[in-house]
Amino acid sequence: MPNWFICQNETVRGPFTTDDIKSQLSSGILELDATIWSRGQTEWSSVATWSKQSHSEAETQKPGKQEQLWHYAMQGQSKGPMPRAQLINEIRSIQQKDEILVWTKGMKSWADLFEFHDLLDEIGLNKREHPRAMISGQAVVKTEDGHTMIAQLKTVSPGGAGVDQIFENLSIGQTVTLEIRSPVLGDAITSKATVQYVTDASFVGLKFVSLSMENKARILQYVRGNNHIASAA
Secondary structure, three states, rough: OOOEEEEEEOEEEEEOOHHHHHHHHOOOOOOOOOEEEEOOOOEEEEEEHHHHHHHHHHHHHOOOOOEEEEEEEEOOEEEEEEEEHHHHHHOOOOOOOOEEEEEEEOOOEEEEEEHHHHHHHOOOOOOOOOOOEEOEEEEEEEOOOOOEEEEEEEEEEEEEEEEEOOOOOOOOOOOEEEEEEEEOOOOOEEEEEEEEEEEOOOEEEEOOOOOOOOHHHHHHHHHHHHHHHHHHH
């Protein structure tokens, strides 16, 4: 609704909308030393003061980043939404973790808990029973439209990998080509993969789609050896 009047060079113009005023400022038509008034105000104020107040209000009204919420299900019953910390605490208290499915916004369907490497580590599940291991190296993620991203490789298992510090947008369910580069695995391992989940902290879980039996065996050998060393330590 137009409700602003401008006084510039002893000439009053208006009424204008807020967007009109901002447009005149950005184009240089309106100068900061002009004055502005709206019905309900007791006096004219400088456009410079109005501009600062307008920017301050815009920053205050910006919506904050929403926390990622999770659901879990077992035996036909689901629970959620809940924050990640609550999800982890509740799953820790459940005995039959093999039956748990997990879902968060953006996923096309529920997925087995054991596909979420970072959740497993936080819950503290036995790595010997559910083989996976921390790993250092690079993960090269290539999208179908030819975009390439390089991230830190964090975890690996015969079923997939967890990578960190991906700041470009990836969609849950998206198919990518994943190349794992780590000296502990020897030659690079390449496979098609699907984006299983993306956390607020830019951690991405990827599920192998076409990993060869040879490469699966290489990863499993590393995981078993890494878990043995960790246990001995």
